[in-house]
Amino acid sequence: MSELAITVIGHDRPGIVADVAEALAKLGANLTDSTMTRLRGHFAMTLICNGPAAPEVEAALEPLAAGGQLLATVREVRPETGAASAGEPHLMSVHGADRLGIVAAVTRVLAEAGANITDLTTRLAGPLYVLIAEVDLPPGSAEAVSARLDEVAARLDVDVTLRPAETDLL
Template identity: 35%
Template sequence: MTRAVISTIGKDRPGIVNAIAEIVNDLNLSIEDSRMTVLGGEFAVLMSVAGGTLPLQRLETKLGRLAEKLDLAFLFRRTAGRDNVEGRVPYTVSVTAMDHPGIVHRVASFFSSQNINIYNLDTVTERAPHTGTPIFSLIMEVEVPPEIRIVELRDSFFYFCDDHDLDGELRPS
């Protein structure tokens, strides 16, 4: 089975998901994984599709035409799938703080410096009830290598969060 990752972004409007899903379905391909969201008035799609080589070639062509028609930025990349992550332990990280620049960079740097892979990351900024203070929240999934001691990682993360005025949690996924 061959795989491809598709990325599109364009002005949000009804029918984008239907148009993409219809082409995928008509080519008898399978949507394995996807993320779709509106960010700042733009609708973004990130989708993993699997199937035969020829149908995937047709998909690239048809989605290219659809992207032109709907004025979408479009990227199509064939992939072999995820690398083997055997032995790595999945953990969920959550961080909440009063919003300020640099939170994602600091948190990503903390985990990157320990060779911990981030494989999913979601952020949102919302207003606190009553005060209206912007509150930033981050939830991400990471893969901890087997050579890292979880107790030491938890302690390091606790002190890291304390040093940066972050409320953080690290728990098994």
């Protein structure tokens, strides 16, 4: 049994998830973790599954990529080891006018604090730019990180909110 990371991207259409999931199920591959989204008319999915070796999975997904409609990549990865994060889960949101460097600036603050971003989504809705992230902060660092984010928010003229996550909802 191999642990595989699979990415699929292409022009959005109904049935992509079903097609990929069925191809994997027919091989006996168990989909364990995934994220899937629509990005400006394109569909993107990243998933981890346990199953046969990468060449078998690549061959099973190849018909879905025929004609260049989808691009699928398969890579063997090492199983996750070690304990769960010792960080404190937080939710960060950023709202403001779209401008260059928002993601770079706020994620740099998190990186410098030793925070781990576990999920991040951005959307441009007209002139409004929205970023939502799940972040594991080092214990006891929330106040200092929040202060640094406030400085960056003022410089970029955006609103940034950092709050503890309700762990039973994650």
